[in-house]
Amino acid sequence: MTVRVPTSGSPSGTEGARPDDARRHNRSAVLRRLHRAGPCTRAVLAAELGLNRSTIKAVVDGLAESGLVSERLPSKRSGAGRPSLLVLPNPQAAVVLAVDIRVDRVSMAVVGLGGEILGRLSWRLKVGVEKPRDVLTRVLESAPMLASELGSLVVGAGVSVPGVVRRPDGLVREAPHLHWVDVPLGEQLAAGLRVPVAVANDAELGALAEHTRGIARDANDLLFVECDFGVGGGVISGGSALRGAGGYLGELGHMVVRPEGLECHCGLRGCWETEVGGPALCRALGLPADTARGELLASLRELDADPVEALGRLGEFAGWLSLGLINVVNLLAPELVVLGDPLGALPGPVLDTVVQRVAERSMVSRAIGHTGVVRSSLGRDAQLVGAAELAFDPVLDVAAGQNP
Amino acid sequence: MTVRVPTSGSPSGTEGARPDDARRHNRSAVLRRLHRAGPCTRAVLAAELGLNRSTIKAVVDGLAESGLVSERLPSKRSGAGRPSLLVLPNPQAAVVLAVDIRVDRVSMAVVGLGGEILGRLSWRLKVGVEKPRDVLTRVLESAPMLASELGSLVVGAGVSVPGVVRRPDGLVREAPHLHWVDVPLGEQLAAGLRVPVAVANDAELGALAEHTRGIARDANDLLFVECDFGVGGGVISGGSALRGAGGYLGELGHMVVRPEGLECHCGLRGCWETEVGGPALCRALGLPADTARGELLASLRELDADPVEALGRLGEFAGWLSLGLINVVNLLAPELVVLGDPLGALPGPVLDTVVQRVAERSMVSRAIGHTGVVRSSLGRDAQLVGAAELAFDPVLDVAAGQNP
Numbered sequence: 191m192t193v194r195v196p197t198s199g200s201p202s203g204t205e206g207a208r209p210d211d212a213r214r215h216n217r218s219a220v221l222r223r224l225h226r227a228g229p230c231t232r233a234v235l236a237a238e239l240g241l242n243r244s245t246i247k248a249v250v251d252g253l254a255e256s257g258l259v260s261e262r263l264p265s266k267r268s269g270a271g272r273p274s275l276l277v278l279p280n281p282q283a284a285v286v287l288a289v290d291i292r293v294d295r296v297s298m299a300v301v302g303l304g305g306e307i308l309g310r311l312s313w314r315l316k317v318g319v320e321k322p323r324d325v326l327t328r329v330l331e332s333a334p335m336l337a338s339e340l341g342s343l344v345v346g347a348g349v350s351v352p353g354v355v356r357r358p359d360g361l362v363r364e365a366p367h368l369h370w371v372d373v374p375l376g377e378q379l380a381a382g383l384r385v386p387v388a389v390a391n392d393a394e395l396g397a398l399a400e401h402t403r404g405i406a407r408d409a410n411d412l413l414f415v416e417c418d419f420g421v422g423g424g425v426i427s428g429g430s431a432l433r434g435a436g437g438y439l440g441e442l443g444h445m446v447v448r449p450e451g452l453e454c455h456c457g458l459r460g461c462w463e464t465e466v467g468g469p470a471l472c473r474a475l476g477l478p479a480d481t482a483r484g485e486l487l488a489s490l491r492e493l494d495a496d497p498v499e500a501l502g503r504l505g506e507f508a509g510w511l512s513l514g515l516i517n518v519v520n521l522l523a524p525e526l527v528v529l530g531d532p533l534g535a536l537p538g539p540v541l542d543t544v545v546q547r548v549a550e551r552s553m554v555s556r557a558i559g560h561t562g563v564v565r566s567s568l569g570r571d572a573q574l575v576g577a578a579e580l581a582f583d584p585v586l587d588v589a590a591g592q593n594p
Numbered sequence: 595m596t597v598r599v600p601t602s603g604s605p606s607g608t609e610g611a612r613p614d615d616a617r618r619h620n621r622s623a624v625l626r627r628l629h630r631a632g633p634c635t636r637a638v639l640a641a642e643l644g645l646n647r648s649t650i651k652a653v654v655d656g657l658a659e660s661g662l663v664s665e666r667l668p669s670k671r672s673g674a675g676r677p678s679l680l681v682l683p684n685p686q687a688a689v690v691l692a693v694d695i696r697v698d699r700v701s702m703a704v705v706g707l708g709g710e711i712l713g714r715l716s717w718r719l720k721v722g723v724e725k726p727r728d729v730l731t732r733v734l735e736s737a738p739m740l741a742s743e744l745g746s747l748v749v750g751a752g753v754s755v756p757g758v759v760r761r762p763d764g765l766v767r768e769a770p771h772l773h774w775v776d777v778p779l780g781e782q783l784a785a786g787l788r789v790p791v792a793v794a795n796d797a798e799l800g801a802l803a804e805h806t807r808g809i810a811r812d813a814n815d816l817l818f819v820e821c822d823f824g825v826g827g828g829v830i831s832g833g834s835a836l837r838g839a840g841g842y843l844g845e846l847g848h849m850v851v852r853p854e855g856l857e858c859h860c861g862l863r864g865c866w867e868t869e870v871g872g873p874a875l876c877r878a879l880g881l882p883a884d885t886a887r888g889e890l891l892a893s894l895r896e897l898d899a900d901p902v903e904a905l906g907r908l909g910e911f912a913g914w915l916s917l918g919l920i921n922v923v924n925l926l927a928p929e930l931v932v933l934g935d936p937l938g939a940l941p942g943p944v945l946d947t948v949v950q951r952v953a954e955r956s957m958v959s960r961a962i963g964h965t966g967v968v969r970s971s972l973g974r975d976a977q978l979v980g981a982a983e984l985a986f987d988p989v990l991d992v993a994a995g996q997n998p
Contacts, residue, residue: 212616354961363961411839423925427838432831434927435815435965438958439831441924446917449852456957458920513850516862520845521827521925523838553860554842557758557767561839 216241218590220249224259224279225304225586226402231274250277258283258303258589279304284589285340286581287333287347287383290573292392293317293367293419294483296325300336300344301578305403309336310574317480322362322373330382347379348581349389350573352418357437360389366455367419388580392416393440393530395576396566397424398431400528402579405567409526413518414566415442416530418483419468425522443467447514465510471532474507486532493537500537508540512547519552519561527563530572534565541565620645622994624653628663628683629708629990630806635678654681662687662707662993683708688993689744690985691737691751691787694977696796697721697771697823698887700729704740704748705982709807713740714978721884726766726777734786751783752985753793754977756824761841764793770859771823792984796820797844797934799980800970801828802835804932806983809971813930817922818970819846820934822887823872829926847871851917869914875936878911890936897941904941912944916951923956923965931967934976938969945969 219239224230230238236246253259261275281302290297297312311332315325337344353365360376380387397414400406406414406426414424421443425432432439443463444456451460464470468486469479475489493500501508515527527548529536536544545563548555555561566572623643628634634642640650657663665679685706694701701716715736719729741748757769764780784791801818804810810818810830818828825847829836836843847867848860855864868874872890873883879893897904905912919931931952933940940948949967952959959965970976 354957356961364957411837411843427831427836427843428834430832430834432836432926433815434831434958435929436927436962438927438961439815439925440927441958444924444957445849445921446851447853449917458955513853517849517921518925520848521843521922522836523840523842523844525839551862553758553768553848554838554845557760557842558840 214587214591216245216249217252218587220246221253221258221279221586221590224277225582228304229276229278231276233274235277253590256283256589281306281308282340282342284345284582284585285337285342286578286585287337287344287385288574288577288581289329289347289349289379290392290577291325291349291351291368292573293352296329297574298329298332298336299574299578300340300342301575301582302342303582305575305578307571307574307578308340308342311336318367318369320368322368322370322375326375326378326382329379333383344383344385346385346581346585347383347387348395348577348579349375349379349387350392350395350577351375351389352392352416352420352422354438354441355389355391357388357390357433360387362389363438386581386584388583390437390577390580391422391424391440392418392573393422394424394431394433395580396528396530396568396572397426397576398579399568399572399574399576400566401426401431403568403575404528404572405564406526406528409524411522411524412526412528413522413524414528414530414572415515415518415533417443417463417467417471417533418531421463421467423518425524427522427524442514442518445514445517447510447517462510462514466507466514466533468532470510471507474504476503483532487535490532490535490537493540497537497539500539501543504537504540505543508536508543508547512544512551515544515548515563516552516555519548520554523554523558524561525558527561528566529563530566531570534569618995620649620653621657622991624650624681625657625662625683625990625994628681629986632708633680633682635680637678639681657994660687660993685710685712686744686746688749688986688989689741689746690982690989691741691748691789692978692981692985693733693751693753693783694796694981695729695753695755695772696977697756700733701978702733702736702740703978703982704744704746705979705986706746707986709979709982711975711978711982712744712746715740722771722773724772726772726774726779730779730782730786733783737787748787748789750789750985750989751787751791752799752981752983753779753783753791754796754799754981755779755793756796756820756822756826758842758845759793759795761792761794761837764791766793767842790985790988792987794841794981794984795826795828795844796822796977797826798828798835798837799984800932800934800972800976801830801980802983803972803976803978803980804970805830805835807972807979808932808976809968810930810932813928815926815928816930816932817926817928818932818934818976819919819922819937821847821871821875821937822935825867825871827922829928831926831928846918846922849918849921851914851921866914866918870911870918870937872936874914875911878908880907887936891939894936894939894941897944901941901943904943905947908941908944909947912940912947912951916948916955919948919952919967920956920959923952924958927958927962928965929962931965932970933967934970935974938973 284303288299299310354363362373376389393416406412410429423440423442448460452464454461688707692703703714758767766777780793797820810816827844827846852864856868858865
């Protein structure tokens with residue numbers, strides 16, 4: 191089947207319900223469950239979604255007729271008796287393109303229904319001099335190559351950008367470390383790829399990725415902190431991603447924590463980013479500000495084996511990191527804070543210090559009992575995984591709504 | 595009819611839909627619309643909720659049979675022809691108790707369906723020495739008096755507290771300026787009143803009130819800043835109130851903005867609350883820290899007429915207020931910041947300074963185009979109105995779900 195995604199939004203919660211809403215809702219719920227959590231039996235679907243078995247049968251049969259799922263015997267038998275069929279998402283039934291634009295690198299992947307990365311490629315950028323047009327051209331050239339190998343039609347694309355993005359049309363309002371201002375990336379990519387394109391902030395996608403497929407799957411309230419050069423945050427609250435007005439939520443890097451501190455590119459002084467951003471981390475390690483990520487991570491790994499040296503070099507850094515995290519925990523009350531790369535690669539003793547300070551000094555962490563501060567489990571792939579989920583979101587609704 | 599509210603939660607979005615969900619959804623949508631936005635015709639209901647007229651007729655007839663709404667001719671005729679009937683919520687059909695506990699005062703009100711305050715009373719507290727037991731006793735004694743005058747059965751209660759509240763059971767975890775710690779206020783009030791009781795943070799209820807019945811009705815993303823002694827924030831994001839883990843979201847007062855600043859009762863140094871809380875405002879005005887609210891507000895009103903004196907006295911205060919607001923705007927990207935009392939009573943030139951600084955210096959405000967910073971329109975009633983809405987929330991669902 192070909193899945194077509196309309197450009198208009200979905201109905202809001204204030205509207206009335208129409209007759210076939212329930213049927214579409216159930217198809218979408220089953221498809222989302224399979225896409226996010228993987229294959230399972232009809233019985234598990236019925237139990238998890240609170241639907242009776244005949245409804246599940248009708249929904250699964252419909253999705254199978256559409257080619258979106260199939261059923262097969264499990265490869266391992268469990269227990270005696272006839273094994274139950276597993277319902278599986280068909281990866282090739284809906285394929286999306288994920289693009290992760292960073293300050294020093296672009297990564298692309300084709301991701302199938304169910305979340306499997308079916309193909310990928312990446313290339314380096316010259317930091318701060320790469321024009322949006324050049325990145326756009328290369329993405330557009332690479333996309334058909336990636337997709338054609340699979341013989342699959344791409345039905346949507348998601349893009350991660352290290353900057354402030356206007357969500358409705360994917361305008362990159364400001365990506366300071368790329369030196370991009372008002373780049374209509376979403377529109378240009380959509381015109382070139384001829385599929386719906388969603389663009390979002392890298393930290394927001396990190397949060398989405400860790401929430402759907404990473405370490406924060408069980409957390410309803412979480413904060414993902416991204417510090418690839420600049421510092422940003424992605425927030426899931428009550429199970430939903432927060433966007434804020436125009437989609438601009440999460441600029442934690444521009445929280446002033448040291449009014450007499452360094453000047454920041456945003457015009458303020460003493461922003462958190464000036465103390466814990468990529469260049470600040472390099473500074474603390476005695477490396478040049480433009481050190482390649484690989485080298486920075488290697489340097490952090492080395493310190494892992496030497497607690498005294500690690501705390502000596504990164505003690506002050508850990509102090510500012512803790513202070514900002516305490517602020518954000520007091521504001522947002524996450525149950526879990528996930529540190530993206532390179533913060534996620536901080537040496538053990540340094541991370542332990544941060545964890546302990548947040549636990550002891552944040553009023554809200556004390557009230558909750560404990561706010562966890564953990565390393566990202568998806569690492570460098572977090573944004574790519576998040577961009578794919580962003581692209582899948584409308585696809586899952588539409589696919590579920592279409593008749594076989 | 596008597597509305598009964600179950601204590602368990604409502605079904606989550608991940609569950610499947612059941613046959614009568616659509617009918618209940620529509621009844622609830624109509625009842626909420628009438629409760630929040632006031633009387634209107636069936637045609638307006640149909641248009642706003644996207645339902646056809648026969649569905650609206652069935653829903654309104656059902657709600658009228660339950661006694662929740664009535665229909666009558668408008669008092670003013672508009673245009674020629676037969677005037678359309680207005681559908682009105684019946685205030686006495688569902689009445690809730692709203693309680694606003696402040697550091698220096700408790701206010702109570704009985705509020706009817708549709709949001710009208712049907713009766714109220716209040717009394718002063720001795721700052722910092724009032725025991726939870728004494729407040730509880732007086733609330734329990736006052737409630738029947740307030741309700742019996744109306745001859746209405748109270749179906750729920752909402753309580754505003756200046757502290758960190760665990761939402762599921764209404765435990766007041768920490769209300770620093772009341773010196774309350776771990777007070778099971780929700781459970782004790784529910785036992786005494788024999789109705790469901792919801793307890794929430796005062797700033798959270800301020801946000802809810804301004805969003806449903808105040809200046810922020812059209813804002814989907816807003817921040818309410820409360821500074822009655824301590825400083826707290828209530829956040830509505832994408833139209834929904836944010837809670838965070840355990841309901842502890844919004845402790846903006848304990849965002850460190852001045853690491854070398856004053857010690858705060860929370861154990862940190864330089865919290866925003868130490869620079870812009872009630873005592874800091876009194877300090878800036880040359881008043882004792884425990885100045886009564888009325889006197890403080892009078893002092894602010896006086897300065898309104900003298901811009902030079904106002905900026906002279908409150909210039910530094912405005913600076914710290916702006917800095918904290920810039921931080922929170924960068925984090926949460928609200929389209930509107932509503933200042934509750936007494937911040938909402940700041941002299942015009944001081945407020946203008948704050949508005950201008952946030953507009954110019956916040957990266958996110960610049961990206962959005964402009965983040966409004968405005969005075970609360972409900973003033974001292976914001977928490978009472980919010981507490982009533984908190985109590986009405988489950989009532990509206992249950993009332994809508996019950997058969998006539």
